[in-house]
Amino acid sequence: MAVAVPEEPSYSVPVAVAGPSQSTTGYPSSEFESSSQTSVEADDPGDDSFQPETTSSGEEEEEEEEEEDDDERFTGKVLVDEERIMSLFKFCQVCGEAILDTNVHKFYTGAQLKVKWQCNGGHKDTWRSSPDVRGMPEVNLQAAASVLFTGGTFTELSEWSKAMKLHMIGTTTFHAIQKAYLHPAIEALYQQQRNELLARVFQKQAPEDDDMWPQQLPQLLGDARCDSPGFSAKYCHYSFMLDDTKEIIHTELVQVTEASSSVMMEPKGFKRGLTVLLGMGLDVEVIATDRSPSIRKMMRIEHPEIKHEFDIWHTAKGPFITTCGFPVEPVRVTQSYCSSAGCPSFTMCVCDEHTWTEDGNTYRCCHLPISADQRRKTKWLKSDSASFRTLASLVQDGRLLKDLGQMGLFMHTGELEVFHSALLKYMPKRQHFSYMGMQERSHLAIMDHNENIVKRRQATTTGALRHKRVACRRSGKWVIQKIYKPRTTDFRHRLMDMVYERRQDPDVQYKAPTSSLDQPQPDLPPNIAQTPAPPLQELLARHMSRL
Structure with a gap:
């Protein structure tokens, strides 16, 4: 088995010599002449709720006085084999007397190893592989924080530890630490950074007398991301991004039980998020979304003062069409048609017809003249071909022509799609999380995105x-x-410091309900089922395998 120990421990290591003749080497002997250190059962007097789970390979350890922890940040860690550590407990570093195997007992508190020893000369102490933070092993706190702040899950940490035969915290300890220390730290830092971002936006939109600093009303981009494809999604994240800086300014989490169906989660998240932003005082000038009929109607009826643009990227990312055996991207078709909307130049140009007569007037394409060599090498379409008819039906689509009027600013949500890809790191779609877990993990992704968007x-x-x-x-x-x-990931270092400080706060009790994050949440049912669960025997009686 392996144990994680700090690189530069600031606490006493009782044994580090090979024999009696080297009793003065290693750490100063004065470190081992103090009173006994923290035992396995010793808790912080100010935190009665912390009860560490321990496993022992020897006799029960007696209660001893707890030594005050040094107020310092997390130190570096190294992995050491358990045999290497136990081989150090052979001789006493104080007097050089031998330490019998029967007087050495090891205990595990999560990822922390504690060794209680006593030499033949009467010296005894308890060595810890990790310092304590108000009675809690620092390595346990840091392990839980590290796996969450980097977007990992406890399942991954547990499986990796088992493969390495590394002692690690259990699932109960992880979730207790997450509720009491990690989620509150994430929410505090997220709200702090969000308030700083909002302050910059308010400063730009405030009217200024100086012409050098004109008023800049916020322009937003909005898009949704569901936790699973198709019509079986449980959660939907709707994010709002500033168009100028590409920073995420707000996000809304919607559970399927809040809407009539999974399809309706997107307009509900959009409406709730926009209401929050407008309630804060944001004077939104333009907002760009996809061409959702529900959002389109909502903006037209409820917010006519806000210019609603359609995302040009969503319009152009449809399936390819094929002309003469070569794929043609709709984005190029759309851009070409936008440049000549209302005239037939595009559909005639692809057929090598660049002049036409309309109402007695002769018109020509606005591009440069085509040379004979270019004309010979270009594969032109025939006006009676199936490929031309497909292309013409695409660029002359009535809905597309109608929506072109809301694409004049050429706004797109491509950066939001990049952010949605980053969400997969913190919220993989193949794993389920609680409502609070989804919310705080999305805040981690936002802090990561906003820090590195520039x-x-x-x-x-x-x-x-x-x-x-x-x-x-x-x-x-x-x-x-x-x-x-x-x-860069500076936000993780700040989160680690906040977790450390929160653990040192005597008012925050481990596993106490008052220490959990107190965030307003929608009234959610215990599960997404719309009917009560029938008896198990009834389900077994009517169960039928598809095979």
């Missing part, structure tokens, strides 16, 4: 921006790609 370009010593050559998988051509500096 990508910092790498430069050479002369100041030139760096690039790299990349082969495009689709076209097979070589292209240039920008090189950015590595991502």
Whole structure:
């Protein structure tokens, strides 16, 4: 088995010598002449709720006085084999006397190893592989915080620890630490950063007398992300992003029981989120969403003062159409048609017809003249072909032509899709989380996104921006790609400090209901079923396998 121990422990290590002749080597002997240290059962007097679960390989350990913990941040850790640690408990570092195996007892409190020893000379002490934070092993607190703050799950941590044969905290301890210390820390830092972002937005939208600082009303992007595809989603996250800085300013979590169906979670999240933002005082000028009929009607009736744009990217990402055996992307078709909306130039141009007569007037395409060589190499469509009819039906679609009037600002939610990909790190779709867990994990993803959205370009010593050559998988051509500096995760260090400080607060009691995050939540049923559960025997009687 393995044990995680700090690189530079600030607490006493009782044994580190090979024989009596080396009794003065290692740590100063004065560290081992103090009174006995914390035992397995010793708790912080101010935290009666903390009752660590222990496993022992020897006799029951007697209660001893607890030594005051040093007020310091987390130290580095290394993995050490249990045999290597126990081999150090052979001789006393104080007097050099031998320590019999019967006088050495080891105990585990989660990931912390405690060894109680007594030498033949009468010296005794308790060695801990990790310091305590108000009676709780620091390594237990740090293990739970590290796995959550990096987007992991306890299942992954537990399986990795079992494969490594590494002693680790249990699921009960993890969830208790998460409720009492981790979720409140995440919410506190998220609200702090969100308030700072809102302050900058309010400063921009406030009217200024100076012409050098004109008023800038916020323009938002909105899009939803469900926890599973299809019509069986349980949760829906609707996020609002600032169009200028691409920072997430607000997010709403909707459970399917709050809406009539999983499809209606998106408009409900949009409505609730926009109501919150407007209630804060944001004077939203423009908001861009997908072409959802429910959101379109909501904006037209309830918020006519806000300009509603449609996401050009959602419109253009439909299936490819094929002309003459070559795929044509709808985005190019849409952009080309937008440039000549209301005239037949596009559908005629693809057939190599660049002039036409309308109402007695002759018109021509606005592009440059096509050379004979270009005309010969281009694969033109025939006006009576199936490919041309498919293309014409696409660009002349009535709904598309109607919606073009709400795409004039060319706003898109591509960066929101990037954020949704980042959400998969913190909220994988293959695993279920509670409502509170989904909410706080989304806040972690937002803090990660907002910290790194302003990508910092790498430069050479002369100041030139760096690039790299990349082969495009689709076209097979070589292209240039920008090189950015590595991502930063400063928010995790701040979260670790807040967790440490929260554990040191005597008013925060471990496993106490008052220590959990007190956030207003919608009135949710215990499960998403609409009818009470029938008796188990009744379900077994009518169960029928599909095979």
